[in-house]
Amino acid sequence: MIVYSNKRFLVVDDFSDFRSSVKAMLTQMGAQHIDVAASGAEAIALCGKTRYDIILHDYNLGDGKNGQQVLEELHQRKLIGPHCIFVMVTAESSQAMVMAALEYEPDAYLTKPFNRASLQQRLDRLVERKQVLAPILDALAAGNQAGVLAACDTLLANQPRLAPLCQRYRANALAALGRDAELQTLLQAIIDERPLPWALVMLAGHLLERGHLDRAEALYEQGISQFPMLPTLYDGLARAKQVRGEQLKAQVFLEQAVKISPNNPQRQAELGRLARANQDPDRAVRAFRQAVNLGRHSAFRDPEHHLSLADSLCAQAGDSAPGPKVLLEIRQTMDDLNSSWRDNDALAARGELLQATALQRAGKTADAAQMAKNAAERLANMEDFFAADTALQVAAQLRALGQEAQADQVLSSCAEIYGDDPKVMAGIAEQTSDPDILRGGDQAMELNRQGMQLYQGKQFPQALEAFRNALALQPRNISYALNTAQSLLRLLLSAPDPALREECLDCLQRVRNMPPGDPRFERYNKLREKAESL
């Protein structure tokens, strides 16, 4: 007999009749703490205040977030832990939610209508299951992956029949620990026994990441023949084709995935990017429009979707001048961008440049010039900086709009910040032949090279000197700052020194605003954690 009197319940449905009917059922089962919410936003707010044991969430809430989006956001914001039971209530085992994301699956689906006996039977089982798995869930909640594996082993030694319940936890733990060989063996064994969709997708993705394209593709194709309605499989095939450089085929597969599951903003945006690269602006516009609309309530909301939509709209007009309808949509999209991400100069400037470009092509020269001037002023006063490819794009736009000085300024900042990357320098060279910009970083780069050699030769004090000098020449360069910080840390580990520690933290402080998605962010975090712990 499961006791529900000490469990905290949350019932989410937009129909008040349904909420009260479920509440009545739960009360009959002995529940005493039952909160209700009418919308996803309300549910998320409540989860921020209370740790619920059991959440019954309607999938389709009318306007606003749907159940899957709420579940994703709750996971991302860590508002529910592994012990929480999340039941998705649906009107039918419906098409639109066909595994919107395999990553965040609810613990169970419950189809409306249901009676108290069904609800109780289902909840009894779920609670029992979580109780059995408690040692695994405890380790998972503590972020202890090795503990998850140990708990799985203990559990299976006593009750081998629980194997199907443990496999996924085991696989995720092996993946988190980077134990690739064991993970592959486990997944292959699972698939050989039964083609479990999650195991198929995980193994194929794993192989794809490690460059085993043929095997990954074969797995995806095998999966599609068995589960033709699983969009993740088409996503995977599209990624494999992209790695092979077959962009057109990739787009075809991604379109299939979108057709099956049109409600995922990230997938729509990915399709938009491919279509844009494939010179298919019509498709790109439609995909980015969907990405913007769907993203409105999603944890995966991304300003790049807005900017890409505006850019694709402009490209859609081709050689002809964009009409008033197109200009209007671009302006509305950028207004929406600015009101969704307030006080963000980098985004606002990029929006203005896109609008200026469109206006110029529509022959509205004066408006375009004003808009470009606004953007240039914003950029001149901006504290943080773009990612390298964005910076190159912005510089090109500025130049095309007659803002030569600001374009050079952006290129010169770009050279200072990313100049140690030859690819970035090649990109800069395509836009300017100014020796000050192109050669200005040579000396610092040479110092950095020497520093790395010295560091590898374990001559840490000398390496530090070289990096310091490089950084002094180019104070905004991310690599030089990180290299200096790392050398300082190295010295600090053998002999504590408050002044050096201060300098190290200062180096890290300089690059804390590196653009999101920069591959060096991980390294920055590790260095900072270490430095702060000293």
Next chain:
Amino acid sequence: MSDAPEEQSLDFSTVIASTVHDMKNSLGLLMQSYGQLVERLPANEHDSTERGVIEYEFLRLNGMLVQMLGLYKLGVNQLPLRPSYLELEEFLEDQLARHHDILRSRHIEGTYEVDEFGLMGFFDAELVGSVVGNVINNAIRYTRSAIHLRAAMDGDQLVITISDDGSGYPPAMLENQSDYILGINMSTGSTGLGLYFGQRIAELHQRNGNSGHIALSNGGALGGGEFRIWLP
């Protein structure tokens, strides 16, 4: 900035399907409101005959609508199979729980047994559940006093059996069951359609070149009709 939905050719079956979808939602609301109304009735009114009829017909209608939607999705190849490992005890208990009220009000005893302790199956609980649910619904109509569910292994296939103690399926139906199952003869309306649906769902489950199937017989555990579904 709204975008028109992806272009789709609008055919008659799509229109029907979307109407059925609405009907199902509407029925769901109706059932819920009815449930709340009943809660407010005095206790001695709770087990009235009419209530049994209403609830039974609710379930029957719902089952038929689910089936129609399922058939439509099969037709356009949109019925996703979402198999997972399940404990059979849990699955059978759930099937009976769905019919708990109606079984009680009709004084039908619902029981289940699982051949071996902790027997696990690998199938789509939602789809197979809708097949089993429809069979239970049908059995409620024709049984005298009991319905029995059983799960067992038949070689390496799982077989789920639903038996009753009624007078069994009509001989003509047993003789021509393959016609119903293959969808050749659907003249008996919902029953024929139900068998066709059951067979299609069973067939979706495949393993090592074997696919699932269904069969009808009389006699069985309780002496009445018996429906079996095999899942590889």
